[in-house]
Amino acid sequence: MVVKSSQRSTFRPIDDEGYPQCWYALILSEELGANQIIGRDLCDGRVIIYRDSAGKAHVMSRYCKHLGADLSLGEVVKDDVRCAFHHWQYGPDGVCSKIATGDKIPERARLISFPTEEKWGLIWAFWGAEPLYDLPSFHPSVDLDQFIWKAYEIPLKEKLQTEPWIFGANAFDFQHLKALHGLADVDPGTIAWNQYDIQYGSGAIIFYGMGASSSHGEGIWIGLDWDTAYLSAGAPMGRDGMKIFMVEAASKGDGSEKDLKKAESMLDHMHNYHTDVIDQDVDILNTLNLDEPGLLVESDWGIARYLKYVKDYPRISMAELVGMAERGA
Ligand code: FES
Ligand SMILES: [Fe+2]
Secondary structure (H helix, E strand, O other), X not given: OOOOHHHHOOOOXXXXXXXXXXXXXXXXXXXXXOOOEEEEEEOOEEEEEEEOOOOOEEEEEOEOOOOOOEHHHOEEEOOEEEOOOOOOEEOOOOEEEEOOOOOOOOOOOEOOXXXXXXXXXXXXXXXXXXXXOOOOOOOOOOOHHHEXXXXXXXXXXXXXXXXXXXXXXXXXXXXXXXXXOOOOOOOOOXXXXXXXXXXXXXXOEEEEOOOEEEEEOHHHHOOOOOXXXXXXXXXXXXXXXXXXXXXXXXXXXXXXXXXXXXXXXHHHHHHHHHHHHHHHHHHHHHOOOOOOOOOOOHHHHHHHXXXXXXXXXXXXXXXXXXXXXXXXX
């Protein structure tokens, strides 16, 4: 395939404000206890994460609409979050439910309440008013009842200070898979470029928006003699860098003690393998020069097509989401 000059012109497809509207995994389920409010940076904003009285997780914008106190310093009161400063209270829908003084609640006293899900040992939020696609999942052919699995955060050697699209581009940068990671030629054959997902060949790897991917049968092509699968997810978390979580799964085999032991060792192997591979990327991605256009060549066809996907992908900023929430939109 000949790379057209328009594709050659840039490795920086977006100048727009805002972040891709994706499902992002923010935190491990086990990190969020009852009565806890955790504050995190997310995309170009900040959020809180807490559980209501039934244990359901919620992700909302972080600053009180009264005078801007950080709600992660507040308290959970039944299903609500109460601001530490003057005790304004917000329900899980983000709407102010109570002002301690009994004053009339202003119309615009509404936080953003992000669509939130908890699955695979992770708490996820959709960056947008409504999810544009279903929560990322293991491939339907993976029967998790026949697998053992665990979720963890990749312990990177340094913070990954990059945006989701740059991290995502790795998967379509076939030159680097060989040169940097030493993988054999990875030829996905065909790639399906859909509106909110990208699929290698038969769906062996699916990329969901720019926030997650899943793979089945990976064990075979990284040289493991075992049936494994994974779901990888991450989020751009400002000062904390981009967090990357893995949910790794290995077949129980025939369910015997021997096979279960083997499955455990496969999970360890995958943990080390994925951590090493991403560690190899970190300092390179952190120091890329994005101010000058890159020169793509024929072998970069995957990157060239991916850049178009990124350019076309819907984005939204925190400021837009705040405005929508205030209007009750
Ligand atoms: S700043 Fe939150 S109640 Fe006043
Ligand atoms: Fe890489």
